[in-house]
Amino acid sequence: MTLKINNITKRFGQSVAVDQLSLEIPSGEMFGMLGANGAGKTTTFRMMLGLLEPTEGEMTWKGEKIDYSRTNVIGYLPEERGLYPKLKVRDQLIYLGRLKGMHKKDIITEMQMWLERFKVTDYETKRIEELSKGNQQKIQFIASVIHRPELLILDEPFSGLDPVNAELLKEAVIDLKKKGTTIVFSSHRMDHVEELCEHLCILRHGTPVVKGELREIKRSFRNKFIVIEGERSFETLKNLPGVKKFQQKQGGVRLQVEDEEVAKVIFAEVAKSGYVRRFEVEEPSLQDIFIEKVGTAYA
């Protein structure tokens, strides 16, 4: 285990932003940090970076307490983008790379590799303010990885990117992981988290309500979602005991039930009234799990 978060609490005055959080993030893993707005993700990241001091508890990276002097091994893409609008892309990246202790020659080599990869080589001599929001985002990402950090923290990396660029960034992140980088990222896009992470944590009011391996988490929610399709109304199922949610969908309904026993009763009930095109107990999506645990619908 490389990143260890040990019973961390962060208070701002009377309010608790992070509440006794413990996590272990294995080396070379991609870890998803989820939670509603204000759940404590950014505060946790800032403590990981040594930018904020926990009120209680500590975090260690490879067995050593994290402090700001160790940030050369850490890369950070902040949620509030922090580039200097008037600086040219090249000067900006050289400046930030120098702060990480790199030689100018190496910065330029890395920068050109990344600009090419993101299909923005023309922007090297443009000022940041001349770039679209999505392209600024790519430059900010390059700034966070230019020094080849061991631990990469990405706060909402996909926000503001169109689908093609989100895909480019996703591939870049997967490649970095393959090369051994430990990556922690937050996202409100459940599909991205589902695609990229083996482990994750869902925070609610600074406390994890779900944490662990994605596969295991999904397993523990199994047998709870049923899709039924057919040319008739399924309204009567709505009031059966154990049905927690009833949603109309294209060609049928999707139900959330308490457990597999309820699923069996529903199956018998549906079969009584004749033919259906589809009856399936579905694996829950991360979106389903998030909504159940956090109680807020997400886009």
Ligand SMILES: Nc1ncnc2c1ncn2[C@@H]1O[C@H](COP(=O)(O)OP(=O)(O)OP(=O)(O)O)[C@@H](O)[C@H]1O
């Ligand atoms: N510097 C600060 N001073 C006071 N309160 C703060 C400070 N930073 C964060 N908070 C509070 O801590 C809580 C957690 O905020 P945080 O930014 O960590 O949430 P988040 O999960 O990153 O949310 P979002 O998804 O909206 O980015 C919020 O209630 C916020 O108002």
